Amino acid sequence: MVCVGTGVCMRGVLRPRQILLWLCAGALVVAPAAAAGLAPVVSTGGVTAVTATSATLTGTVNPEGEATTYYFQYGTGTAYGSTTPSPAANAGSGTMHVNVSAAAGSLTPNITYHYRLVATNASGTSTGADHTFKTNAAPPIPRAPAVSTGGVKAVTATSATLTGTVNPEGQAATYYFQYGTSTAYGSTTPSPAANAGSGTMNVNVAAKAGSLTPNITYHYRLVATNASGTSTGADHTFKTAKPSTAVTIAASPNPIVYGQPTTVRGSVLGPRAAHASVTLQRSATATGPFVNLATTTAGPNRTYSFAGLAPSSNSYFRVFANGVSSAPVLVLVRFRVSFFVSRTHPRRGQLIRFRGRVAPRHNGARVRIQRVGSDRRWHTIARPVLHRTSTNSSVYGLRIRVHRGGRYRATLPPDRHHARGFSRTIRIRVH
Numbered sequence: 001m002v003c004v005g006t007g008v009c010m011r012g013v014l015r016p017r018q019i020l021l022w023l024c025a026g027a028l029v030v031a032p033a034a035a036a037g038l039a040p041v042v043s044t045g046g047v048t049a050v051t052a053t054s055a056t057l058t059g060t061v062n063p064e065g066e067a068t069t070y071y072f073q074y075g076t077g078t079a080y081g082s083t084t085p086s087p088a089a090n091a092g093s094g095t096m097h098v099n100v101s102a103a104a105g106s107l108t109p110n111i112t113y114h115y116r117l118v119a120t121n122a123s124g125t126s127t128g129a130d131h132t133f134k135t136n137a138a139p140p141i142p143r144a145p146a147v148s149t150g151g152v153k154a155v156t157a158t159s160a161t162l163t164g165t166v167n168p169e170g171q172a173a174t175y176y177f178q179y180g181t182s183t184a185y186g187s188t189t190p191s192p193a194a195n196a197g198s199g200t201m202n203v204n205v206a207a208k209a210g211s212l213t214p215n216i217t218y219h220y221r222l223v224a225t226n227a228s229g230t231s232t233g234a235d236h237t238f239k240t241a242k243p244s245t246a247v248t249i250a251a252s253p254n255p256i257v258y259g260q261p262t263t264v265r266g267s268v269l270g271p272r273a274a275h276a277s278v279t280l281q282r283s284a285t286a287t288g289p290f291v292n293l294a295t296t297t298a299g300p301n302r303t304y305s306f307a308g309l310a311p312s313s314n315s316y317f318r319v320f321a322n323g324v325s326s327a328p329v330l331v332l333v334r335f336r337v338s339f340f341v342s343r344t345h346p347r348r349g350q351l352i353r354f355r356g357r358v359a360p361r362h363n364g365a366r367v368r369i370q371r372v373g374s375d376r377r378w379h380t381i382a383r384p385v386l387h388r389t390s391t392n393s394s395v396y397g398l399r400i401r402v403h404r405g406g407r408y409r410a411t412l413p414p415d416r417h418h419a420r421g422f423s424r425t426i427r428i429r430v431h
Contacts, residue, residue, distance in 0.1 A: 038064040039124030040091070044117045047133040048101075052109035055135065057084065058101040059117035059128055061091040066121035068093065074104050074115035078130055091119060109138035143169045145196070145224035149233030150204075157214035157241040157324065162189065163206045164222035164233055166196040171226040173198065179209045179220035180287075183235055187287050188223075196224060211288070213327050215242040245270035247278070247319050247326040251309075255332035255419050258312065258359050262331055265305035268321045273302040279320045280306045286316050286328050312360060313417040335362065335421025339410040341428065346402055348430045354382070355397035356410050356423060363388045365412065367396045372407045405430040 045058035057072040069088035073080035084102035091098050100117070107113065113135065117128035150163035162177040174193035178185035189207035196203050205222070212218065218240065222233035248266040256262045268276045276298045281290035298304045298321065309317075309331075316328040335358055342353040354369055366383040373379045386394035396410075410423040 037066060037121075037123035039126045040064055040066075040068045040070075040119035040121050041097075042070070042117045042119045042126045042128040043097075044115070044128030044131050045099075045101075046131075047115075049103075050133060050136060052136045052138045053107045054103060054105045055107065055113075055133060056101050056103050057115050057117070058099070060097040061100050061117070061119045062095065062097045063091050063093050063119075063121055064123070065095045066093055066123060068119050068121040070100050070117060070119040072102050072104065072115055072117055073127075074113050076111060076113060078114050080114065080116075088120070093121075107135050109135050111135050140170065142171065142228040144229030144231045145169055145171075145173045145175075145226050146202075147175070147222045147224045147231045147233040148202075149220070149222045149236050151236070152220075152238040154208075155238060155241060158212045159208060159210045160212065160218070160238060160240065161206055161208050162220050162222070163204070165202040166205050166222070166224045167200065167202050168196050168198050168224075168226055169228070170200050171198055171228060173224050173226040175205050175207075175222060175224040177207050177209065177220055177222055178232075179218050181213075181216060181218060183219050185219065185221075186285075193225070198226075212240045214240050214246065214324055216240050216327065245273070245322040245324050247321045247324060249317065249319055249326040249329050251317060251329050251331045254329075255334050256310075257334045257421070258336040258418070259310060261308045261310045263305055263307045264309060264317050264319070264329070264331075265303065266319065266326060268298045268302050268304065270322065272322055273298060274300050276302075276321045278304040281318050281320065281325075282311070283316045283318075283328070284313070286330070290316075290318060314419065332419040333417075334419045335359070335412045337367070337410050337412055337421040337423040339408075339423030339426060341408065341426055343428075344426065345429050345431060349401055349403055351399045352402050352428070353397060353399050354384070354408075354410070355395070357389075357393050357395050358386055358412055358421065359391075359393040360418075361388065361392050361394045362386050362412065362415075363394050365394075365415075368411050368413070369398075369400065370409055370411060371404070378409070378411075402428060402430060 041062035043060045047055050049056040061070050068091040070091045071088040072084045075081035116130050146167040148165045152160045154161045166175050173196040175196050176193045177189045180186035221235050246269040251262050251264050279295045280293045282293050283290040315331050318328045319326045338356040365386050368380045369382040370378040370380050384396040384398040386396050405428050407425050407427050409425045412421045414420045
């Protein structure tokens with residue numbers, strides 16, 4: 001109602017948020033109208049920080065002057081099914097648009113999600129428009145390198161270049177080759193291992209294998225390692241070239257008993273073989289290092305020999321002549337085991353002393369006293385301990401009550417330096 005002049009008033013239609021004006025006696029009087037409350041105004045926004053399993057949802061909220069809270073609904077369809085964490089977040093009570101956001105977690109990689117913003121105040125609840133986003137693909141699972149053994153090139157009588165491919169699978173990877181005369185390999189290309197990078201594509205790699213024996217078949221394979229593990233390629237083979245000069249080698253007797261001598265002999269083949277200088281070398285392993293022992297000269301018939309060799313443990317021997325080496329020959333050295341009994345014709349059940357000595361010394365090991373059974377196999381009946389002496393030998397002894405006659409012996413199992421040792425056999429007749 002509007003008043004004009006004294007006592008004159010005019011009425012009008014009032015709407016929400018309009019004001020009532022009185023113009024009375026030349027005075028303007030303004031009074032607020034009672035406004036009806038409004039639900040929030042919301043707008044669904046974009047998505048940030050998208051990963052394979054999470055995303056940050058955004059939007060704007062106008063609280064329309066009342067305390068307002070908000071949250072986001074999300075899911076793989078417009079039924080949603082999930083909401084950002086409770087309790088709902090606070091959007092304030094202003095009358096301006098407020099930027100809001102919340103994190104959606106536990107998502108599935110490489111999936112399209114629907115989402116919308118929801119806000120509530122005392123006057124009601126409003127929902128924003130439906131939007132979509134797609135999660136990132138899951139990162140690759142860390143894996144050990146993928147390797148493939150390749151071929152060989154530049155093969156000579158004593159060396160070859162081994163090849164292959166390595167896929168580092170996205171992690172820093174190193175590689176090397178194993179090689180040897182069997183699938184036990186025993187040798188590797190030089191340390192430290194070579195670098196294959198950290199990419200995700202196959203990389204061509206190669207390394208040189210040296211100190212090989214001429215005219216021999218070798219096994220080899222590629223090995224690569226990254227933080228997730230080690231992978232090996234398939235076993236391949238190649239054969240070294242046959243040199244124009246070659247050397248044969250053999251040892252006899254072989255095996256030998258500790259302290260017994262053996263002779264290494266052979267022939268030099270090829271040009272300038274007669275009267276060639278021949279050097280004998282020894283090593284504890286087939287791959288060396290080899291140490292020079294002696295030198296001789298091949299005879300007119302191109303043969304050579306080294307007699308009186310008495311290694312104290314298992315030994316590899318090879319010879320060099322005219323710039324090439326022979327294949328190594330392994331000479332096995334058995335423990336020397338002596339065996340004595342106090343009686344060979346005892347009464348049944350009588351105690352007999354069994355004793356003996358082992359060389360070289362092997363203090364603390366156990367000798368096996370054995371008897372041939374009815375199955376014609378050796379059966380262990382006692383295991384006396386070896387004790388130290390002042391010499392390079394060990395002694396054993398114990399008493400055994402003998403109830404059966406037959407053949408008896410003592411034996412010592414092998415270790416990594418010596419072959420199994422056997423004593424003589426003694427026949428005991430019980431009466």
